[in-house]
Amino acid sequence: MxxxxxxxxxxxxxxxxxxxxxxxxxxxxxxxxxxxxxxxxxxxxxxxxxxxxxxxxxxxxxxxxxxxxxxxxxxxxxxxxxxxxxxxxxxxxxxxxxxxxxxxxxxxxxxxxxxxxxxxxxxxxxxxxxxxxxxxxxTLLNAEGPVWIYLLGAAVGGGIILPFAWFGGMGMGDLKLFALLGLVTGFPVVLLAFFAACLLGTLVGGTLQLTGTLKRGQPVPFGPWLAVGALLAYGYGSQIIGGYLSLIH
Incomplete structure (x- = not known):
């Protein structure tokens, strides 16, 4: 079945x-x-x-x-x-x-x-x-803790992107998207989502530049990596954070 x-x-x-x-x-x-x-x-x-x-x-x-x-x-x-x-x-x-x-x-x-x-x-x-x-x-129906954790996730998600949107490099669409994704993942998992997005974006972007597919200085959309990072964090965030904390204690 x-x-x-x-x-x-x-x-x-x-x-x-x-x-x-x-x-x-x-x-x-x-x-x-x-x-x-x-x-x-x-x-x-x-x-x-x-x-x-x-x-x-x-x-x-x-x-x-x-x-x-x-x-x-x-x-x-x-x-x-x-x-x-x-x-x-x-x-x-x-x-x-x-x-x-x-x-x-x-x-x-x-x-x-x-x-x-x-x-x-x-x-x-x-x-x-x-x-x-x-x-x-x-998110409210699935909440595994206080609601404020998810509201904080939204605030942190939008707040992380705000400097990049303000000074260039990302758009307001990225900010709104990651605020929404932060709502779903909650805090502190939203931080993991952002780290994963940056890591994946850097690895793929760097590889494309090395192969000549992407020219230096060419704008690259970051929304896809924010989405992928959020999916990874939503699926495995608690396990990853728990595993990391067990290593440092």
């Missing part, structure tokens, strides 16, 4: 991942989510069902439009694959629980923010406003 549920949740993630791509690519551009229907951005041809199968359609067409041959961004299959994988992780790590539901919602936010930030260097307020009440309610 576990395998059946895992497969179903993964497939659900792949399907929703396709929709999340639409949200991430249309909302920042001020476009409708429903009109026009899914179409090739190169020739404008409306896509049929065979063109919209998560991952498989992209692979079958070799990453190109069947009609005009225009390149289809890898963000589409990667967004779908990431959502499916994160949904599966949420189920395997937390099961069919409220924490599992929170992980799914957090994963959904992470995918949308990542795709939008990679494409536009922008984290849409509309997306954050949609997820904020959902995550607030789930």
């Amino acid at each position: 576990t395998i059946v549920i895992a497969v179903y949740i993964t497939l659900l993630g792949l399907i929703l991942g396709s929709f999340y791509n639409v949200v991430a690519l249309r909302v920042p551009a001020g476009e409708s989510l429903s009109h026009p229907p899914s179409h090739c951005t190169g020739c404008g041809t409306q896509l049929k069902a065979r063109d919209l199968v998560p991952i498989l359609s992209w692979l079958a067409s070799r990453g190109k439009c069947r009609h005009c041959g225009a390149r289809v961004s890898m963000l589409y299959p990667l967004g779908e694959l990431a959502t499916g994988g994160l949904f599966l992780w949420s189920y395997l790590e937390f099961g069919l629980t409220l924490r599992g539901v929170t992980a799914v919602i957090l994963s959904s936010l992470a995918v949308i923010v990542t795709v939008a930030d990679l494409k536009y260097m922008l984290i849409p307020n509309k997306v954050l406003l949609f997820f904020a009440p959902l995550l607030l309610v789930l």
